[in-house]
Amino acid sequence: MSQANAASEGPALVRLDPADVPLSMPLDWPIVAADGALLFDTGTVIPDEAARQFLFQQFEPHRPADHAGGGPTPGDGTRDDLLTLEHMGLNIGARVGMRGTGTSGSSMYASRVIGFSHARRNGERSLFLTQPQMQGHGPIDLSRGEQVELVALTGKGVFRFMCTVDATSREPFSYVVLSAPGAIRRLRTRKFARMPTRLAARFSPEGDGAEQLARVGDRLQLSFHFNTDGTDVQVDTIAIVRHVGEIEAATGTAAYGLEFEALEPSQRIALKSFMAEHS
Incomplete structure (x- = not known):
């Protein structure tokens, strides 16, 4: 781990190396720039190596020296060590992401809750879950007794917890039986969810603007396409520029932080599904 910066003003920061920043899992602490400006909040997911490389090419990532965990979280005030299924609001049909800790590797697979056992x-x-799947990959290879990590997005927040694989079955369809959740942790969430990702998109300034680069506050006509849960989704909407990254000298391009102005209910559901698949 890198050494902490000795700053005379502001909170002490620890400079990060690429190996310090995990991929495909929620961050346990915020990532900030050298001047303390927030880059990624607690709970944000860095999806792949390309995104991590971009982060370190464009910024000098740090974390607060005294921020060992997720910090205060919104909710009903219940301590994390007392959280239960009821506190999570996890219902049948809810989408969860699952990551194995053994032979199944570290990629996040998508699944749905299909039932619960009677209370002991x-x-x-x-928990009873559908066979976890990932587009372009075979089914996850789970072993009885293996520990798995799950991330669930519910109406009460985003939660991460551990379970043990109690059984797997292929009849009458493929599903997984998991132990009761343990070590449930509520992740701090934002009013508007953010997720770094790489999707091909077409955009242009709304109106007669013809500038190559957008500015904070600009409204863009945005079109993009993605696939989730085996369904192709096309989005044509207006996006507001909330952040503009540093311009790359070699390409003259910059990374934008966008907020969707309006989405159809079906598009919102599809985007939440896409985020769960890639969280």
């Missing part, structure tokens, strides 16, 4: 004397209930 201690109130715990097992």
